Amino acid sequence: MLRKVTLSIEEVKANDILAEDIFSEYRLLAKKDLVLTERIIALLKLRKVDELSIYLPSDSVRIVHDLSAQRTMDYEGVFAPLIDKKNEVIDEYKESVSKLFMTTLENVVHELRYGQI
Structure with missing residues (x-):
């Protein structure tokens, strides 16, 4: 194989x-x-x-x-502290990314509606 x-x-x-x-x-x-x-x-x-x-x-x-x-092993050490963090940090991160996405989407729709794009 x-x-x-x-x-x-x-x-x-x-x-x-x-x-x-x-x-x-x-x-x-x-x-x-x-x-x-x-x-x-x-x-x-x-x-x-x-x-x-x-x-x-x-x-x-x-x-x-x-x-x-080899690169994967190098990066595992960098991201290990993030993986070990509690789910609270991950949940906060997901929430902030979700808000940012929705705000950006609303701006794009607004600009598209009013011919700014």
């Missing part, structure tokens, strides 16, 4: 398969499901592409270097 992982451009090898389209400055450089070659990897390096999402077998050793998994 294949698994989508994000690797540094230095760790990508020929015959790896892209898991996502690659864009640079709003231009498509490579399409999803493209089989990479040494030439394509070199061209992507020239375009300053730092990392790629590719498909790897689930038992591949290279999954250890999955950058997206």
Whole structure:
């Protein structure tokens, strides 16, 4: 079974398969499901592409270097205090977001009704 992982451009090898389209400055450089070659990897390096999402077998050793998994672990530490807080804080947050949404929606409807949009 294949698994989508994000690797540094230095760790990508020929015959790896892209898991996502690659864009640079709003231009498509490579399409999803493209089989990479040494030439394509070199061209992507020239375009300053730092990392790629590719498909790897689930038992591949290279999954250890999955950058997206490492980022997730880094952010878990950042958000852990928020998760540990009581539901009161979360309820207050939901209420304030709900009020902000309704106010914004009312403003948009008002502007639309009076031709300001």
